[in-house]
Amino acid sequence: MIKDTDCAIITAGSLSEPPRPYDDVLPVARYLGGTNVLAIRLLAVGDIHLGRRPRSIPEAVAAVFPPHVLSPAAAWQRAVQLALSSGVDAVVLAGDVIDREDDYFEAYGTLEQGVRRLVDAGIPVLGVAGNHDVDVLPRLARAIPQFKLLGANGCWEAYRLEGRRPGAGSARIIGWSFPTARYSQSPLACPTASAVLTRPSKPEPVIGLLHCDRDGSGSTHAPVTSAELDAAPVDAWLLGHVHAPDLSDTDRPIGYLGSVVGLDPTEVGGHGPWLVEVDRHAVRARHVPNAPLRWEHVTIDFSEPDCALDDGVPAAEWLERALPRVLEQSIACLPDGYRPDVLGCRVRITGRTSRRAELERALERSNASGWGEPWVERDGVWAFPDKITLATSLHHPLETLAATRDPVGLMAAKVLVLERLPEDLERQRLLEEARARVQAIRRRTAYRGLSDADLPPSDEALAAMLRESALRSIDLLLAQSSHVVLPASEGHERGADP
Numbered sequence: 126m127i128k129d130t131d132c133a134i135i136t137a138g139s140l141s142e143p144p145r146p147y148d149d150v151l152p153v154a155r156y157l158g159g160t161n162v163l164a165i166r167l168l169a170v171g172d173i174h175l176g177r178r179p180r181s182i183p184e185a186v187a188a189v190f191p192p193h194v195l196s197p198a199a200a201w202q203r204a205v206q207l208a209l210s211s212g213v214d215a216v217v218l219a220g221d222v223i224d225r226e227d228d229y230f231e232a233y234g235t236l237e238q239g240v241r242r243l244v245d246a247g248i249p250v251l252g253v254a255g256n257h258d259v260d261v262l263p264r265l266a267r268a269i270p271q272f273k274l275l276g277a278n279g280c281w282e283a284y285r286l287e288g289r290r291p292g293a294g295s296a297r298i299i300g301w302s303f304p305t306a307r308y309s310q311s312p313l314a315c316p317t318a319s320a321v322l323t324r325p326s327k328p329e330p331v332i333g334l335l336h337c338d339r340d341g342s343g344s345t346h347a348p349v350t351s352a353e354l355d356a357a358p359v360d361a362w363l364l365g366h367v368h369a370p371d372l373s374d375t376d377r378p379i380g381y382l383g384s385v386v387g388l389d390p391t392e393v394g395g396h397g398p399w400l401v402e403v404d405r406h407a408v409r410a411r412h413v414p415n416a417p418l419r420w421e422h423v424t425i426d427f428s429e430p431d432c433a434l435d436d437g438v439p440a441a442e443w444l445e446r447a448l449p450r451v452l453e454q455s456i457a458c459l460p461d462g463y464r465p466d467v468l469g470c471r472v473r474i475t476g477r478t479s480r481r482a483e484l485e486r487a488l489e490r491s492n493a494s495g496w497g498e499p500w501v502e503r504d505g506v507w508a509f510p511d512k513i514t515l516a517t518s519l520h521h522p523l524e525t526l527a528a529t530r531d532p533v534g535l536m537a538a539k540v541l542v543l544e545r546l547p548e549d550l551e552r553q554r555l556l557e558e559a560r561a562r563v564q565a566i567r568r569r570t571a572y573r574g575l576s577d578a579d580l581p582p583s584d585e586a587l588a589a590m591l592r593e594s595a596l597r598s599i600d601l602l603l604a605q606s607s608h609v610v611l612p613a614s615e616g617h618e619r620g621a622d623p
């Protein structure tokens with residue numbers, strides 16, 4: 126049986142009010158350009174994790190932008206503001222609204238304030254519970270009666286939403302909430318699913334709201350296959366759980382809304398809510414990456430003319446000049462239309478050099494003084510380097526080095542073996558030998574209790590570790606010794622050093 130909860134019918138009067146200007150930098154019209162006035166509009170919000178603070182914000186940055194300014198709470202307030210200024214018909218939350226049970230009080234105030242502003246403006250707020258807020262979201266829903274929890278206790282539920290513009294019609298929003306923090310079955314296979322997953326007799330768009338692990342077979346976070354989602358009679362699936370947004374840009378969008386702000390440096394790219402337009406023919410979803418904080422991974426490559434590490438220039442000095450430049454470029458490369466307040470860049474240095482050891486020392490010093498320096502400001506965006514890693518390769522091609530029989534040559538030959546395909550027998554033997562030695566070290570008392578000490582490393586992890594330490598040793602040996610680099614044959618030069 127479809128359980129219709131209170132339908133939110135909003136008087137058309139509110140339409141005459143012009144949208145309030147968005148007090149931030151986002152030009153709303155841009156996102157709603159060419160909008161369909163007969164459609165129902167939703168603001169869909171993915172994983173908020175209220176109560177959590179973004180990780181890896183250096184002290185120097187936090188001193189200017191305190192954590193609450195870059196936090197999920199700030200991102201939620203931006204979403205509320207956007208919902209109000211773009212006059213949506215409802216706000217829907219896809220679970221993991223709150224990070225942990227302990228965050229109740231902090232989250233309560235922030236969520237309640239936003240919900241109240243929305244409901245006072247005639248905008249209903251619906252949400253499903255995820256694995257993080259399985260208990261705390263229902264508690265909050267009881268405390269904030271205007272907030273509608275969909276699908277409590279793992280029972281699918283449908284909500285009928287009336288569009289507030291004349292002629293916009295209605296839509297059905299179906300949702301399911303986590304009944305327990307771990308749930309190993311597909312919510313689509315649950316007995317209450319069939320009732321809501323039936324086409325309504327009256328032609329009405331159906332929007333699915335679900336927190337789940339798509340294609341995560343064996344997952345304890347509500348595993349669902351893409352095929353199941355695809356086969357369900359719904360016009361869009363707005364999903365929560367995975368923080369990288371991937372809602373498809375089609376007439377029937379299916380995918381993750383993503384976190385509203387990158388919670389750590391791995392959550393790169395644009396984050397924010399989605400504006401979703403629903404009519405009888407299609408659903409269109411547009412991402413609004415309005416998070417106050419954004420993360421990017423950037424590369425400084427020695428082979429680029431303006432990044433070359435010239436002889437006679439100390440590495441520390443080169444770094445001081447190269448960093449602000451790459452940060453400024455990262456700001457300049459941000460997609461148009463939206464600029465975060467703060468841009469954190471994880472920096473990777475690549476290219477060929479014989480001065481790796483010197484660079485390492487320069488980075489150690491920069492590390493000791495704390496990341497976050499230097500600051501660069503451009504077009505109102507502040508950028509900082511998060512963590513700088515060296516992924517350089519040797520100045521001389523490995524093939525050239527391997528042509529000698531000294532320690533450098535022997536080590537270079539082993540690295541070439543590591544770079545072969547996984548099927549290569551010599552590579553497999555080398556990895557087996559290394560694995561035995563690594564495990565013997567890991568089993569020593571000093572390393573007991575480390576979570577993965579008993580697990581043998583994977584082939585790929587082991588190969589990367591060996592390669593990294595061999596390259597470092599070769600670099601040091603070359604800096605100290607009189608290893609004679611033989612002139613490389615043409616083939617080597619062409620293959621390894623384009």
Ligand SMILES: [Mn+2]
Pocket residue numbers: 221255256257336365366367
């Ligand atoms: Mn989750």
